[in-house]
Amino acid sequence: MDYKKSNDLWVFIETKENGAVNSSGLELMNPGLKIAEKLKGRLVAVLFGDAVEKAVREVAEYGADQIIVAEGEQYREYSADIYAAALSCLLKKYAPAGILMAATNNGREMSPRAACRLKTGLTADCTDVGFDEETGCLLWTRPTFGGNLMACIICQNHWPQMGTIRPGIYKKEKMNKEHVDVIREAVVLEENIDRIKVYETMYEEKITVDLENAEIIVAGGKGVGSAKGFQMLEDLAKTLGGVVGASRGAVENGWISHAYQVGQTGRMVSPKLYIACGISGAIQHMAGMSSSDMIIAINQDREAPIFKIADYGIVGDVQVIVPALTKIILDEKRKKLCKRDK
């Protein structure tokens, strides 16, 4: 394909039906900015929707030099066919060097369709993205061989460079640019392009816990021993103002729902504090939490791999240490309250 690429880097921002911004796209603005700087191009946010003025203002706070909006009734509800067709039209017209998209359900569905229309590659479900100065290409990192290896993928001969990145890996960071261009695009699509009609939603997964935005996570693994054991983790989490997470080992044992699973096939988290209780630290678990600001590991095996990435390690039995920690924190809180009341 004749693709006269510019130096700009795009980030696709998903919006919800009510026009609000989905934070998974905003998380990609900061890594996008770093890559755009290396490309000596602009960071361009692209969003689709109907009545998205508020979303445009919000996106402008995250370092975009330009925002391209495809606005109209046809974009109010997500449709893989419509979104992929419109995105590929815009990519052809503006020819950015690359585009980062969130690996949400919608992102995973529409991105390969758009890539196929442009006859370029797509690296799906990445855990990191960087830039190779030598080739001027994006470097996409993702797990492979069942998560036992991390592969670095480069798409050297086709443009734009496309990839989806898991939500929760990067943190949103506000950054105002002096001037943000907003371009409105009326993308005219062929008639009857939308081949998918949703008549009824049969199954809707209810995420009960907002792990991605939690500042403190107390996560339990097989070492917690039982579903009942998770109650002590709840207590500690509550005392600290955090939430509970889990390893796949604990989920597979039926002690806690998959909605709480952290890792490659679970949620990607980066809290301020991650307390890993009775979790060995398998590569697939660490892929989901290693970017936490501080990691405390509690494990009775001093050789457990989790200690390699922990800032603080406690060697011992979770059944003893977790309740003791909760007690110490509660006592400290009470002491502070008493001092204040005196």
Ligand SMILES: Cc1cc2nc3c(=O)[nH]c(=O)nc-3n(C[C@H](O)[C@H](O)[C@H](O)COP(=O)(O)OP(=O)(O)OC[C@H]3O[C@@H](n4cnc5c(N)ncnc54)[C@H](O)[C@@H]3O)c2cc1C
């Ligand atoms: C394709 C693929 C995807 C995967 N995705 C994920 C994923 O998303 N998330 C994930 O977590 N895993 C994932 N896994 C599974 C992963 O490989 C591990 O099997 C899993 O993380 C192990 O869970 P665990 O640490 O709880 O259990 P274990 O590995 O069995 O570790 C239990 C730990 O508890 C310690 N322990 C035992 N009793 C106590 C005690 N009383 N006090 C203190 N410590 C104690 C032990 O020393 C041990 O280190 C995936 C695997 C594959 C192949």
